Amino acid sequence: MRGRLPQNRTTMILCQGQVWKQGAEYIRIVRLERLEVEYKSTTSLAGKEGTKIVTSKKDFCRLLKGAHQLQPAKKSDALTC
Numbered sequence: 354m355r356g357r358l359p360q361n362r363t364t365m366i367l368c369q370g371q372v373w374k375q376g377a378e379y380i381r382i383v384r385l386e387r388l389e390v391e392y393k394s395t396t397s398l399a400g401k402e403g404t405k406i407v408t409s410k411k412d413f414c415r416l417l418k419g420a421h422q423l424q425p426a427k428k429s430d431a432l433t434c
Contacts (some may be wrong), residue, residue, distance in 0.1 A: 365414055375420035375427070 395403035
């Protein structure tokens with residue numbers, strides 16, 4: 354069946370402002386568009402220094418493979434995605 358995901362795969366819901374951790378790196382979504390994602394890569398959550406990168410949504414999802422999402426500070430933020 355075309356368009357259906359296999360049972361062992363889940364969909365990834367991206368929202369602006371999400372923070373993901375992959376190894377020692379933190380990845381925060383700065384701007385989210387239909388086909389493009391701008392994210393900031395930092396080594397700590399407290400620091401404002403980091404690298405801003407623009408990539409396709411497909412490549413960004415590949416980057417997040419194996420990463421885990423940090424929980425939002427407010428529950429209302431999770432409902433606005």
